[in-house]
Amino acid sequence: MGGLIRAVPSNAARATSLLKTVQYTHPPNCPCHSNPGHHHHHVAPAVTKFADQQSRRSYATPQDSSQLKEYAFEMAASSIRFGPGATQEVGMDLKNMNAKRVCVVTDETVDKLDAMKQVREALTREGIDFKVFNKTRVEPKDSSIKEAIAWAKPYNPDSFLAVGGGSVIDTAKLMNLYACYPEADFLDFVNAPLGNGRPIDRKLHPLIAIPTTAGTGSETTGTAIFDLVSKRAKTGIAHRNLKPTLGICDPLNTRTMPSAVKASSGLDVLCHSLESWTAIPFNERTPRPTNPMLRPAYQGANPISDIFSLNALRATVKYLPRSVKDPDDLEAQSQMLLAATLAGVGFGNAGVHLCHGMSYPISGQNPGYKHAGYEVSAPIIPHGVSVAVSAPAVFRFTAASNPDRHLEAAEAFGVDISNVKRESAGEVLAEAITEFLAELGDQPKGLKELGFRSEHIDDLVEGTIPQARVLMLAPGLAKELQQERDQLRRLFEDAMEH
The missing domain is CATH 1.20.1090.10 (Dehydroquinate synthase-like - alpha domain)
Structure with a gap:
């Protein structure tokens, strides 16, 4: 029994062993590990040191966390589907999500393009009720975001679908956010110090993003950017819960970009x-x-x-x-x-x-x-x-x-x-x-x-x-x-x- 107990490593030793394994099993082209002179992160020593500390004291010990450096990182991204013609699947996706009332967000230019034609056909084919908001502003301002939020409220959608560039996707994210927080003030979630930086602690409605530009990456992120006109500055809202449920990246939709x-x-x-x-x-x-x-x-x-x-x-x-x-x-x-x-x-x-x-x-x-x-x-x-x-x-x-x-x-x-x-x-x-x-x-x-x-x-x-x-x-x-x-x-x- 004593031998068996000795064979079980401590939590700290187990963490150290795991980190050593991770450190030397990255793909050979990973710059952090293939380059002997690379010293950017020191991830293993930093986290190993933390593991050693944990063997001596509990994380729950009261301490001033504002002076402590971060010790962990998280990986968060939307599900992504990539392929020419994948737009035609979006009706089935929304049906699979049990969507009944879909708010489709786009702008006046994209509304005339093949991407929106495909979307309308796909949703109609599956018998899904939807309404289209096409007044999104390129490089949105807080006023245009508020107009979009006000437009969506009476429709009371249970899902959102954004078809366009970053401005459209970001606007749809915020329409979704404030649909789920109808009582919130607009500045509640805006990044500090311009806003209150409140975390998003509710699950939002499903949001599918179909990018028509190759730039913002907004289909993968929990960030939405806009002009706060009164401060003459761009700002935004950022939280993991804001990110789309699914990004459908269809190269056929970017062909019309000037x-x-x-x-x-x-x-x-x-x-x-x-x-x-x-x-x-x-x-x-x-x-x-x-x-x-x-x-x-x-x-x-x-x-x-x-x-x-x-x-x-x-x-x-x-x-x-x-x-x-x-x-x-x-x-x-x-x-x-x-x-x-x-x-x-x-x-x-x-x-x-x-x-x-x-x-x-x-x-x-x-x-x-x-x-x-x-x-x-x-x-x-x-x-x-x-x-x-x-x-x-x-x-x-x-x-x-x-x-x-x-x-x-x-x-x-x-x-x-x-x-x-x-x-x-x-x-x-x-x-x-x-x-x-x-x-x-x-x-x-x-x-x-x-x-x-x-x-x-x-x-x-x-x-x-x-x-x-x-x-x-x-x-x-x-x-x-x-x-x-x-x-x-x-x-x-x-x-x-x-």
Whole structure:
């Protein structure tokens, strides 16, 4: 009996053994483990140390968790179905979910396209009752979101179906949220400090998302972004429970994207990949949540998100220029939709940082720029353009925090890094991104070409400061407010021209 007892390892030893197994059994192309010089996460030591601590004391011991670093990461993503023609299955999916009253969310442009024709036929074929809301605004504002919520309430749907780009999918997420919280104030769930940051503790209605652009990855994430007009800043709502039940990624639905929309959407994928790949490691984030329900969706880079992010980056570099130049290159269009979804899983769990944090005031404080190729009457800086315009400046700044990881990103752009010094990582990656943007064509070469001048910088900085959810993941960014302001000011100055 004594021998049997000795053969059973302690919890701490068992955890350590498991971690060693995991550490050495990743696929050989996983950058965290195949590169002997890679030292981004130190996941095993961090978690092993925690396991050792647990053998000495209970996790329930009272302590100030705000000072404790995170020790765990979670993997959350929508179910994804990928394939040309998969749209026609959506009626059966909703019937399988026992849907009786479906709110279909789209915009006026997509409503005229084949994707919506397929959706109407699929729902009608299964005898499902549905109503279509097609007034979604591109780059939604809080006012357009509230109008959509008010439209859905009298219909009282039990399911939602979003057909369109990120703006449509995000609007549908929030229609679903407030349908399930009819008593809530709009700011209750909005990310702090602009809103109250209330966690979503109810199960929402089923939501199926069918993307018609290859960019946002919104079909996989629990994030919805919009302009909060009164604050002149973009913000949003983020929680795992907001994510769609199912994303149907049908490459046939992205064929009609105009070239400018393909480029902008693809630049969003590029920055999702780069930012989640270079975000602070999950085990450097504070505070450790006091309850797992409070663990943020954006957790910092981790071994699982890394696999998705790096693959999406490589695919985007390879296929985005082809998809923009040739609408008949079906392989490139299909691979970009897949890359958008992969990047969605990556950043949906790791998070984004400075490009996105800075992009929100860039688009929210647009001095009057209207991007060519967008069929809208009002001025518009498309989301992908607003994130990419600061990318060279951002990665020049963040590289010092982890030169090796930034060099691996440069390698994904085709740079030979074999003789590059680690201290040159930022310059090399910034140059690679600048060249990529130039070759893609029709991209602004800095904030000046969007109409911004030096007198706008203070407002841009103040519009970035509230983006705490993403700024906390930015490597090298100061925690002290005045230092953070100074760093952001220098970044905006550096982003004025590439």
